[in-house]
Amino acid sequence: MRWTPLLAAPAAITLIAPASANVYLTIEQAQRAIFPGASFTPAGPAGVYRASSGGYVVIDRVLGKHEYIKYAVGITANGTVRGIEILEYNESYGYEVREASWRAQFVGKSAASTLQLNADIKNISGATLSSKHITDGVRRVLAMYESSLKGR
Amino acid sequence: MKRVLTTLAVLTAAMGFTGVAQGGESPFGWIYTADVHPQGTFEYEHKSFLQSRQSRGNYSYLQNKEEIEYGLTDRLQISGYFNWSYANAFQNGLDGLTGGPGVSQFLTPSFDPTTRYNKARFDSLSFEAIYQVMNPITDPFGLALYIEPEFGPLTRELEWRVILQKNFLDDRLIVALNIMGKHEREVSLDGSIEKASPIDLTMGVSYLFMPNWSFGIETRIHNEFTGYLWDSPDHSAFFAGPVLHYATKEFWVTAAWRHQLPWVQTYNDDQASVVHRGRIFGDEHARDEVMLRLGVPFGGK
Numbered sequence: 076m077r078w079t080p081l082l083a084a085p086a087a088i089t090l091i092a093p094a095s096a097n098v099y100l101t102i103e104q105a106q107r108a109i110f111p112g113a114s115f116t117p118a119g120p121a122g123v124y125r126a127s128s129g130g131y132v133v134i135d136r137v138l139g140k141h142e143y144i145k146y147a148v149g150i151t152a153n154g155t156v157r158g159i160e161i162l163e164y165n166e167s168y169g170y171e172v173r174e175a176s177w178r179a180q181f182v183g184k185s186a187a188s189t190l191q192l193n194a195d196i197k198n199i200s201g202a203t204l205s206s207k208h209i210t211d212g213v214r215r216v217l218a219m220y221e222s223s224l225k226g227r
Numbered sequence: 228m229k230r231v232l233t234t235l236a237v238l239t240a241a242m243g244f245t246g247v248a249q250g251g252e253s254p255f256g257w258i259y260t261a262d263v264h265p266q267g268t269f270e271y272e273h274k275s276f277l278q279s280r281q282s283r284g285n286y287s288y289l290q291n292k293e294e295i296e297y298g299l300t301d302r303l304q305i306s307g308y309f310n311w312s313y314a315n316a317f318q319n320g321l322d323g324l325t326g327g328p329g330v331s332q333f334l335t336p337s338f339d340p341t342t343r344y345n346k347a348r349f350d351s352l353s354f355e356a357i358y359q360v361m362n363p364i365t366d367p368f369g370l371a372l373y374i375e376p377e378f379g380p381l382t383r384e385l386e387w388r389v390i391l392q393k394n395f396l397d398d399r400l401i402v403a404l405n406i407m408g409k410h411e412r413e414v415s416l417d418g419s420i421e422k423a424s425p426i427d428l429t430m431g432v433s434y435l436f437m438p439n440w441s442f443g444i445e446t447r448i449h450n451e452f453t454g455y456l457w458d459s460p461d462h463s464a465f466f467a468g469p470v471l472h473y474a475t476k477e478f479w480v481t482a483a484w485r486h487q488l489p490w491v492q493t494y495n496d497d498q499a500s501v502v503h504r505g506r507i508f509g510d511e512h513a514r515d516e517v518m519l520r521l522g523v524p525f526g527g528k
């Protein structure tokens with residue numbers, strides 16, 4: 076019995092398997108959800124938009140267990156999180172990160188906040204990796220705001 | 228044996244029922260990681276484990292598992308397996324006779340050992356429980372305990388593992404180590420009974436080099452003993468090879484290959500008599516081991 080066909084099976088499966096991405100919001104929809112009624116202009120760095128009402132929306136991505144999670148962070152003019160939105164999520168588990176109650180934990184956080192999972196952000200059972208990486212991502216976005224966007 | 232069973236049963240029963248978890252897939256072929264399925268989710272998994280080539284002739288032994296895994300709590304995962312196999316061997320022994328793992332046990336006294344053995348069969352049913360003690364994502368390292376009793380017409384076996392995992396580089400790099408023990412009783416069709424208690428130390432490194440794709444290396448240090456409780460050592464064998472893992476939200480697939488390295492150590496004359504060029508064959512091992520795993524998760528949304 077030859078075992079070469081066994082090794083070829085993964086490649087064959089990945090070629091024939093259907094691939095579908097879960098896109099929940101476009102960038103424009105996320106901007107409007109965070110700053111209703113505002114208009115947006117690119118603010119220099121890729122993925123950063125200035126809101127006409129003051130503040131920024133930063134589009135970022137972090138790695139989930141298998142694929143990138145695309146999300147948006149809205150930052151007010153005084154540097155606190157106004158809201159976060161999940162634009163794309165493509166994992167087997169952990170869709171609870173899209174729930175408003177979990178995302179609401181980030182509202183009011185700033186670059187001075189701890190922003191650590193299981194400290195000031197509650198973990199979601201079954202979505203630990205996604206919860207941790209989104210939390211780490213928001214912390215990095217706020218650090219970037221503090222160093223590059225604040226006062227511009 | 229009874230004392231080991233009792234200890235493991237108490238250990239399993241003492242496990243709590245709270246905590247956090249992430250999906251239970253492993254990027255390795257043989258090595259388990261400390262991840263378990265979230266509560267209320269389940270997964271179908273197929274495993275094909277092929278042992279191929281001995282010192283001469285033809286030899287293939289394909290062991291298959293059809294498995295359903297279920298997250299009973301966020302820390303406790305249970306599973307049930309249906310085990311079946313296929314063996315094809317012809318004059319593969321050092322003495323030119325047909326035999327080997329998965330073959331010799333099933334040869335009837337009337338079988339002519341100079342002819343080909345070629346047969347598929349049902350082997351056993353087994354049950355598995357994995358308890359996550361420490362979460363690899365939020366704790367300094369991951370720790371899980373594993374137990375798997377197996378029952379078949381000719382086989383009784385208890386397998387246990389201590390599973391350790393450490394993640395690096397934003398969880399892209401996974402290092403995992405399993406300490407695995409088995410206590411097994413195999414009845415051969417010629418009426419003989421074999422009692423064995425192997426201890427394996429397996430270690431692997433896997434890196435998510437792009438979304439969906441991981442590549443790694445697995446190693447295995449295998450130590451075989453006669454008797455239920457490591458009564459007398461038989462041999463130590465060493466394996467190593469690559470593993471490739473592809474995963475999406477709908478399914479995942481893993482292909483791994485381990486090669487027996489020519490470093491075997493034997494501890495009695497019987498074992499030494501089936502060594503060829505530094506590798507042990509006979510009823511013990513093959514030259515190559517290949518694993519193919521396919522998983523389909525359910526209940527995640």
